[in-house]
Amino acid sequence: MNNKNIKLYLELTSDLETSWIDLWNKSDHAHFFNSLGFFKTCLNVYGINDYIVVTYWQKKSLVGVLPLLKRKRYGINSYSLPGGKFMEKSMMLIKDNSPKIIKEMIDAILISDNFFLSETEFIVSKDMLNYYRNSLAATISHSLYIDLEKNPFEALSKKNFNKIKNRITKNNKFLKHEHIQIIDNVILNLIFEIEQKSTKKLSGKEIFSKEINRSYFKSLVKQNPGIIVADLIYYKREPFVYSLGILSKHDYIALHTAFLSEYKWIMPGKVLLFYMLPFYKNLGIKIFNFGRGDTNFKHEFTSKYVAQYDLYLSKHLIPIIWWRLINYIRRLRIIILKTLNSKDSEFLFRPLNYDK
Structure with missing residues (x-):
């Protein structure tokens, strides 16, 4: 890794914690799930000891944090977020959501491995699809919300x-x-x-x-x-x-x-x-977010929603072909097994390039 702006941490240090909190307080893209507190909760509950925190620095100021751990995604070794099934939004925290910074942070790991990032924002997913040829973004959730x-x-x-x-x-x-x-x-x-x-x-x-x-x-x-x-x-x-x-x-x-x-x-x-x-x-x-899941109950109160995506990236074609096949099967299955009172079958696992 030759990027002097990138620094990898294998454990939390006091300096990293202080800088993470400061970045979170200043960023317009901060939310609970990319906070230090949520990351610590994941470490504690899931017994995570081996992880990497990819950070990006500009003039000694932290502007990007991406916590990762290594695990299999449908049989393929990948770096992914440690948030677990209750994670409502991505754990990636970038001060201005700069696609250039996000790409450089991903490149620091992708050079030797695969990537799976869940609950990724639309604009980030779209940018990464443009950057990486071997990629897939599929809708994983709709979060309905009310403007208070x-x-x-x-x-x-x-x-x-x-x-x-x-x-x-x-x-x-x-x-x-x-x-x-x-x-x-x-x-x-x-x-x-x-x-x-x-x-x-x-x-x-x-x-x-x-x-x-x-x-x-x-x-x-x-x-x-x-x-x-x-x-x-x-x-x-x-x-x-x-x-x-x-x-x-x-x-x-x-x-x-x-x-x-x-x-x-x-x-x-x-x-x-x-x-x-x-x-x-x-x-x-200002915003009342119902959380993930698209139901008839929620639609009685609002039609506004934010879509989020599972983002798959690889240096090689074979993992992406496999992930596309798995995603296609998941999409087909949810259409066939459409759940009463749920609208998930209308969008879940739909590839991003179909959402134009």
């Missing part, structure tokens, strides 16, 4: 708005919203308990039955106090629906929501939003 600087309910039909509003009005004296800025073990265990009695549990879609997932959220809360927040709605003093989310850089990102199955009659998810959206708007939050 406008009327948060402007996309909701009048009929649905009145239906939810009337449900709240009829039960108003029994309902209470609680926002929890600092989550302790009592609240976290309460959240775990609600999910175990939820409709997600009944349909086999719960996540907290697995200890690794509980450990992940415990670590997330512990290492990021005041950033990981919770919202609960009570009915006659019984909490029946919750939302776990991230407050960061004037954005709220929903991580997980569930409700007690016996309260389905009150439309828990919609009632929760009727309390949360005005609350966060008054806090000065």
